[in-house]
Amino acid sequence: MARQALVAARAQARERGAAAQQRKQARRGGLRSGARSDGRDPLPLGAAINRLITERGWETPAAVGGVMGRWPQIVGGDVAQHCEPDHFDEESRVLTVNCDSTAWATQLRLLAPQLVARLNHDLGHGTVKLITVRGPGGPVRRYGGLRAPGSTGPGDTYG
Template identity: 70%
Template sequence: MAEEPERPAEGGGQPKGIDLARAALQAAREEARKRGTQAVQKRNPRRAGLRSGARPDGRDPFPLKAALERLTAERGWEVPVKVGGVMGRWPEIVGEQIAQHCAPETYDEDEKVLTVRCDSTAWATQLRLMAPQLVATLNRQLGHGTVRLITVRGPVGPRRGYGGRLRAPGSRGPRDTWG
């Protein structure tokens, strides 16, 4: 089909009448051409690059380790994953005897502070004295500057209840005479 040259719209503004119809026809023809080339590409996948060849490319599967490393790097999870590994390997890092009495609780990534809870005040005191050596060991395994400070907390006392169903209203229990 021979295409007619476009004529300028009368009045110099928006196309009207026959000019508007010609513009719509031209747009429809271009859309049909695009759909036609897409159909040809689906029928001829070699030309469209839809099949994999003998050489590796971006569509090949990754080994699980490489995929996880890429995911942690993209999301910025390297430090939390390393610290989580330390919490899982706590007995290997500090030794069995210390691990029986002290356990890591939290890690503050912004402040680079590891919080450790001990089951007795004696172990808490001992771990406070060992904290500088422990920070050095952790930084060797995790990377320099990952842990800046270790906060050691002692045991948590039992929670005091406020009685049961038969509690007198307004009574605070055994502490009500202490001041």
């Protein structure tokens, strides 16, 4: 008789536990993290970043950003010492590169078609359409030997 009472008590406890579990799942929307993974489980950092990049559509900017970080490996050490990528316009797919001398700017303009091919091979076809090369900026133009502080040049005296 004691054994039957124990079996009945266990069955009632199981039923109460199952009902409580169902209520709990209903409150949480039916989702629970268990033996199998779902969308709420933690991810490794790399996988979380890759998922974010894919969800937001940032594949091209992320790939081009990687190119800017690997610029010396892509173009070579000599060119990388004198030329550095400035920015990438995603709409027109133009990479702008600044050079420290006009000779290196000319050299890079001659190498631009090969660099575009190499970048597109690395990033995917059509990622970069054009490389714009800019040389060094000229010195600030000053007129006359003496300048008054705050003047804007010869035009500031004529009203």
